[in-house]
């Protein structure tokens with residue numbers, strides 16, 4: 082599958098995974114992959130954290146208005162980003178429903194939190210309702226939502242169906258219905274899962290995948306396996322022999338350090354490979370591998386490396402995949418969960 086095909090299967094792509102596995106980085110990499118393929122992308126940050134703009138070398142927090150993160154380059158699309166926090170979404174909802182004057186007062190007095198507590202899930206519905214509005218209204222090719230961390234992602238995406246069960250009539254029900262329709266339509270929305278090749282994140286991503294499938298009926302695009310150690314041929318060779326072949330004699334302490342480093346790296350790579358296999362057995366979704374980058378900071382150049390790796394993974398996918406029933410987790414074909 083080519084990156085344009087992958088990025089245009091659905092207008093909305095929700096990036097979800099456990100805390101710290103690289104959701105924000107992957108969201109940025111997807112946007113860059115889309116931009117490099119000539120598509121325009123809007124990145125939506127639902128938590129209002131600083132991670133997303135930092136990846137683009139932008140040192141201010143994002144706002145509710147769209148900000149251009151990467152301007153259009155020849156042959157490449159624009160990347161914009163914005164926040165869409167529950168407070169933002171609620172304010173807009175109230176203003177649109179003729180309550181402009183009281184809305185800010187409600188927000189500043191904290192009365193909103195009382196409402197949110199009384200109607201669980203209302204905040205998620207408001208955010209996703211607004212996402213739906215963007216999905217239907219804007220001229221952007223792809224909207225990427227950097228979702229909250231795994232446990233909360235499930236709540237975030239299941240709130241709408243939960244509300245449908247408890248709220249029988251009225252605008253909240255209508256909004257919840259719209260959100261359910263959006264999330265469960267494989268032609269409109271997909272979730273891209275992210276994990277690290279480690280035991281707990283793998284367990285959690287498998288659990289999240291099943292919950293999202295069962296409770297939301299959302300289509301799962303693929304699972305990004307982030308932070309894979311790139312293979313380094315020759316690590317199993319003895320450093321003393323390699324040095325000798327080059328006419329070098331290394332001190333014993335240095336040789337021991339080299340051996341220890343090689344052992345560590347090979348050991349980690351073997352553990353990662355084990356988790357990748359376990360993930361493949363537990364979750365019948367295509368995997369998109371991303372390398373671990375040995376750098377102190379992931380910025381725009383690194384996002385470029387990850388976007389190219391992502392594009393390579395996408396190209397290796399079968400053409401007709403995703404946004405179809407083949408993109409769903411079919412429990413009957415799955416071996417025991419971890």
Ligand SMILES: Nc1ncnc2c1ncn2[C@@H]1O[C@H](COP(=O)(O)OP(=O)(O)OP(=O)(O)O)[C@@H](O)[C@H]1O
Pocket residue numbers: 098099100101102103104105106107132230307308371372373374375376378379387
């Ligand atoms: N492939 C990678 N190579 C090296 N560092 C990475 C890679 N992917 C992510 N990181 C780094 O790991 C850290 C966590 O990544 P990121 O912020 O994207 O995770 P997250 O899932 O969005 O976290 P949170 O749940 O806190 O929002 C960041 O410092 C990021 O720069």
Ligand SMILES: [Mg+2]
Pocket residue numbers: 104105106130132227
């Ligand atoms: Mg993040």
